[in-house]
Amino acid sequence: MLIPELPDYLSKMGGGEFKGLIIALFTLTAGVSRPFSGKLSDKVGRVPVMAFGSLVCFVCGFLYPITTTVIPFLLLRLVHGFSTGFKPTGTAAYIADIVPFNRRGESMGIHGLIGSLGMAFGPFMGGWIVQHFDFNILFYTSSVLSFLSIAILINMKETLPAERKEAFRWGLLKINRHEIFDGSVMPVVVVVFFCLFSYGAVITLIPDLSKSIGLKNKGYYFLIYTLASIGVRFIAGRWSDRRGRPSVLIIGCLFMLSSLVCLVFTTDVWLLTVSGVLFGIGNGIISPITQAWTIDLCAEENRGKAVATMYIALEAGIGLGALLPTFIYQNRVENLPASFIFTTAVVSVALIYLLIYNRKQSVSTV
Numbered sequence: 001m002l003i004p005e006l007p008d009y010l011s012k013m014g015g016g017e018f019k020g021l022i023i024a025l026f027t028l029t030a031g032v033s034r035p036f037s038g039k040l041s042d043k044v045g046r047v048p049v050m051a052f053g054s055l056v057c058f059v060c061g062f063l064y065p066i067t068t069t070v071i072p073f074l075l076l077r078l079v080h081g082f083s084t085g086f087k088p089t090g091t092a093a094y095i096a097d098i099v100p101f102n103r104r105g106e107s108m109g110i111h112g113l114i115g116s117l118g119m120a121f122g123p124f125m126g127g128w129i130v131q132h133f134d135f136n137i138l139f140y141t142s143s144v145l146s147f148l149s150i151a152i153l154i155n156m157k158e159t160l161p162a163e164r165k166e167a168f169r170w171g172l173l174k175i176n177r178h179e180i181f182d183g184s185v186m187p188v189v190v191v192v193f194f195c196l197f198s199y200g201a202v203i204t205l206i207p208d209l210s211k212s213i214g215l216k217n218k219g220y221y222f223l224i225y226t227l228a229s230i231g232v233r234f235i236a237g238r239w240s241d242r243r244g245r246p247s248v249l250i251i252g253c254l255f256m257l258s259s260l261v262c263l264v265f266t267t268d269v270w271l272l273t274v275s276g277v278l279f280g281i282g283n284g285i286i287s288p289i290t291q292a293w294t295i296d297l298c299a300e301e302n303r304g305k306a307v308a309t310m311y312i313a314l315e316a317g318i319g320l321g322a323l324l325p326t327f328i329y330q331n332r333v334e335n336l337p338a339s340f341i342f343t344t345a346v347v348s349v350a351l352i353y354l355l356i357y358n359r360k361q362s363v364s365t366v
Contacts, residue, residue, distance in 0.1 A: 001126035001142050004218040007207050009135055015070035016331055023204055023322030025074055029081025031315035035180040036173060037089040038308025042301070044168050045160045046094040047153055053087025054149040056080065061143025065136040084315070092307040096295045097159035102241060104295055108288035109237025113230055116284070120226035123219030131216070164301075182306040185297045187357060189313040191249060192290050194350035196314050198256055200321025201343040202263075202279065205329060205336060212333045213268055220269075221276045225259075228280025229287075236285040237292065245293040246358040252285030253351040260344040264337045321346075 007019045041049045060080040067073040091111070099107040129138045158165070166172070207218040240248040259278035266272050290310065298306030325339035 001122040004123045020323040020326035024319045025077045026081040027315040027319035030085040031312050033085030034308040034312045037086040038304040041093045041304035043166045045158045046090045049090030051153045053083045056083040057146035061139045064139040093304045105237035105241040105292040108291040109234040112233035112288040116226050116230045123222035127217035127219035182309040188294050193313040193317040196317035197321035197346045200318035201325045204322040224276030225280035228277040229284030232284030237288045240289045250354045252282045256282030263340040
């Protein structure tokens, strides 16, 4: 709901040149908090970690209306990042606990499918609220939805085995270097980082591109790409359970690269729509499969840490994707094609890596 409207909100404060920081600061905190959420998920429980993430969203929605200048707004974006640093980590570990190995990709696809419904209608609904009401109503509505998430979590059964569960203590927040990164999921880290770079660029630059071609609702692209990803998530997850994760991820990268090429040449709604569909299919393939691949590669007792490691790569990719292309963009519409060309080159690294990795795996199998 918030993402497409925040660039305009910041511009009205006089901070248009800081648009890249809207996502970059959010993902910075999310990435830094991942080792903590991963450890707490493995020690205290999945449900408390998820609940904390939702609680941050609930509180921040009420604080946005009082941030009427640039610095307090950016600081709040920094705090808001804790929500994504905690909620998805606990959720992915929870799902891994309750589904069988041979349906892991399918389950992550279902999880992504449901999340996509929110991501489809959230941005579009946010644009509608701003058009008919104001930004404050947008922020309060986001808080109400976050509260509903907390209410659901209260009734969920904890899946962390009782013999591994500990009571929370402040000492658990002390992290050593071995608890930050799970090296077993390094292949996923590479793919996620370079692929999600594109997501950071898209969510930062698409609102301005939409305005430049005459679209009033800046959530249109987000609606299109999310709807396109809904069915694909379920199918791709099941397909990867049978064909292997890397092989299907290669197809996802190809769709994502095609969507970025379309954005380079976009001057009307038609090509923007095509790009949205292609980006949705690519993201719908990559998101659930990388989560399933993470669980495949890690030890069972380290699921929280492994998921956190994958999300650290995700946040780093999104954060840099939101920041670096804006240096090329410089808040000038004529520079948007160059920004998307740069983004396309970065995502190509993931495709090259997967092709090499898949070839090596095939040779070792033979």
